[in-house]
Amino acid sequence: MKRLVFLKYYFSFLLMFGMFVSGFSQIANDSIVEITGKIIDSKTNDPLVFADLLVSNSNMATISNTEGNYLLKLPSDYINRSISITYLGYAEKKIPISTIISNSTISLDPTFTPLDEVNISRPKSAEILVRLMLERKEENYIESGLEMTGFYRETIKKRRQNASLSEAVVSIYKQPNSTNRQDAVEVIKVRKTTNYSKLDTLAFKLQGGPFNNLYVDIMKYPQYIFNKDNLIHYDFSFDSSTIINDQLVYVVNFKQKPELQIPLYYGKLYIESNNYALTSAIYSLNVENQDMASELFVKRKPRRVKVYPVEANYRVNYRSSNGKWYYSYSNILLTFKVNWKGRLFNNQYTLNSEMAITNWNYADERYSRPENKSGILKPSSILIDEASGFLDTEFWGQYNIIEPEKSIESAIKKIQKQLDKS
DSSP states (O other): OGGGOOOOEEEESSOOOOOBOOOOOOOOOOOEEEEEEEEEETTTOOBOTTOEEEETTSOOEEEOOTTSEEEEEEEGGGTTSEEEEEOTTBOOEEEEGGGOSSSEEEEEOBOOOOHHHHHHHSOSSHHHHHHHHHHTHHHHBOOSOEEEEEEEEEEEEETTEEEEEEEEEEEEEEOOTTSOOOOEEEEEEEEEEEOGGGGTTOEEEEOSTHHHHHTTOTTTOGGGTOOTTTGGGEEEEEEEEEEETTEEEEEEEEEEOTTOOSOOEEEEEEEETTTOOEEEEEEEEOOOSHHHHHHHHOOOOOTTEEEEEEEEEEEEEEEEETTEEEEEEEEEEEEEEEEETTOSSOEEEEEEEEEEEEEEEEOOTTOSSOSOGGGEEOTTOOBOOOGGGGGOTTTTTTOOOOOOOHHHHHHHHHHHHHHHHO
16 A cells, blocks of 8 residues: 555654755846736636746746745746736636736636537546546657756644745656656755754654655656556546636546545546546545554654644646646645644644746657766655755745745745844
């Protein structure tokens, strides 16, 4: 069963520190234009979370945060281009960059699914559709090696208090879905600070960092959730269809069969109707069996403490380019209860990590791993503490990042004050 779970969040009684130090890549100080604002529903004014923003005639992109806010840094000569904004269930919108230079709110219009089209074209069963999705991954996804630039953010909270904040710009050497070669990650720039006193004597050891989010890529790593061989463990059913990029998308519900006791997954798959490509997935691990769910995450702990997950939620999004899809975003949210024997109250920890692809290029046909092997992050490594980066307000330079939420902005300000005092 352990091979079914890809997240390498481990608990350890000993504090463990990263062995990885990255060399920083420098970017030329060309003039840039910053586009900021918010994506909302045109009817309700509600923020649209994880909306895609893609610059025309390029692979530069970003995503709106959980408050609907976005930030996009572009070379100044892109001013005459446009931005496409897409969101599941909404009509795509294209806007000239020159019209949204200052803080701009962009509204998207909900779309409605033509029921007659759904009934005529979809496969007879939801399981058949999922099998077609898995079988056609080589046809539907970019099969060349890709060199991607991504932004990674990871937070650990003890109840509502921030205990750790990590952010990094990474280069991802993405292998084709048809190969068994693992993706490689190189850290370009990183900043991290951890308040170990808030973690008590129990330290969270997060192995791999960005690798955990890469493993949420179902089409590259189907073995970690389901593949054609273990679909028999799940029940599948159709939900109401939706639209993305003016294209009909089937929605499939899945959950483990009720007679199974082992923790498996449940959630929704969003599958494009023309070619049966997975456009996004939102799913969770069944943690009802506390003991078995705990075994999947907890590697080592003191005997007098019980650690178990109370929620484990995942999301992956894909983006299309010239009719082919590629990994663009993933999010992981884990909540654990830590119960020490003899203590009156439990502690609760929340771990959240996300990674967004902000640019990419085709790699050389012969490429398998980057040349600078000393700069490669191992899946067993831990991102090191580089707290000094929080003092620099221009730390990220021209790199695109996910716009921080208010809680993260507040955490960064507190970190800056603490560093100033020290």
